[in-house]
Amino acid sequence: MKLGQYELEVPVFLAPLAGVTDKAFRETVRAVGGNYVWTEMISDKALNYQNSRTLNMLDLTGEAEPRIVQLFGSDPETMARAALLAVECKANIIDINMGCPAPKIVKNDEGSALLKDLPRAKSIASAVVQAVNVPVTVKMRLGWSDDTIVAIELAKLLESVGVQMLTVHGRTREQFYSGYADWDWIRRVKQAVRIPVVGNGDVAKPEDAGRMIEQTGCDGVMIGRGALGNPWLIPRTQHYLRYGTVMSEPSIDERFLVAMQHFERVLRYKGERIGLNEMRKHAVWYIKGVRNAAQLRDEIMQTRSPDEMRAVFSRILRIGE
Ligand SMILES: Cc1cc2nc3c(=O)[nH]c(=O)nc-3n(C[C@H](O)[C@H](O)[C@H](O)COP(=O)(O)O)c2cc1C
Known part of the structure; x- marks a missing residue:
């Protein structure tokens, strides 16, 4: 898969996980052989206020490319300025959060609230794409609820304003983390756009990733909860997708x-x-x-x-x- 200047081979991504994928964990995943890691979600407003804790979250020194930073926010201009700041701090790819279901995020019209306001989602993506000279990607859920699935419409809008890759978590906001991720929607989004689509949701072992690619045709997979206390899952999954064999678990x-x-x-x-x-x-x-x-x-x-x-x-x- 190509993303900007990066040729990502068998992409298995460590998901952005607030409170987990900080610098120490990202370095740990890389140390055991995972190549593609995401920061935690970072507030555009806090970055613009130069909040010191937030600036620490953007410390990417010593980390190999591609350095992928996820931002969340609700205002196109503030998001664009935050994206510029992130690039100044050496981000190589800017990802926009359109999936976080947490009430304190949603009440500010951020995260998955954007699934209820597609014009705003589009303006944010467009403003960020215009502001920076690095690839911009979006991580999204399927919609707010089962009867308001917007994944395909949103994916097309985002593609039309220059977003270069989509990660689709196959759940709605109302589901939070319950039930199963609906991989069939990942397949439908993949068929609806030309940009790469990364599948996400319920990959807990390497073979799950193989099934997800088979069922959806997605270009890469993203793993979240499965990597908690288990950074090896990322390289083991990559190995499985490359060679079709399962590496033994670490002792x-x-x-x-x-x-x-x-x-x-x-x-x-x-x-x-x-x-x-x-x-x-x-x-x-x-x-x-x-x-x-x-x-x-x-x-x-x-x-x-x-x-x-x-x-x-x-x-x-x-x-x-
Ligand atoms: C503790 C925790 C923190 C998360 N933080 C973020 C985040 O900062 N940004 C984001 O886009 N998704 C976040 N997510 C969602 C995951 O990235 C992922 O989409 C979700 O867990 C589904 O993938 P999984 O089944 O592999 O865990 C978080 C999930 C968990 C469990």
């Missing part, structure tokens, strides 16, 4: 060595207090399927210093499988 040792490296990155970028707090959530995901996971979970939640967290990881390494 417990490999898992926790990578988790430890992830933790050191979190500490480096977020400091001890916030870093420890954030790592608890990742650590609980990493221990999924490990023996005594329930007890380990309690220990993780009770860690009070980085050394205590390191000790839990080291102990898992000694225990082995």
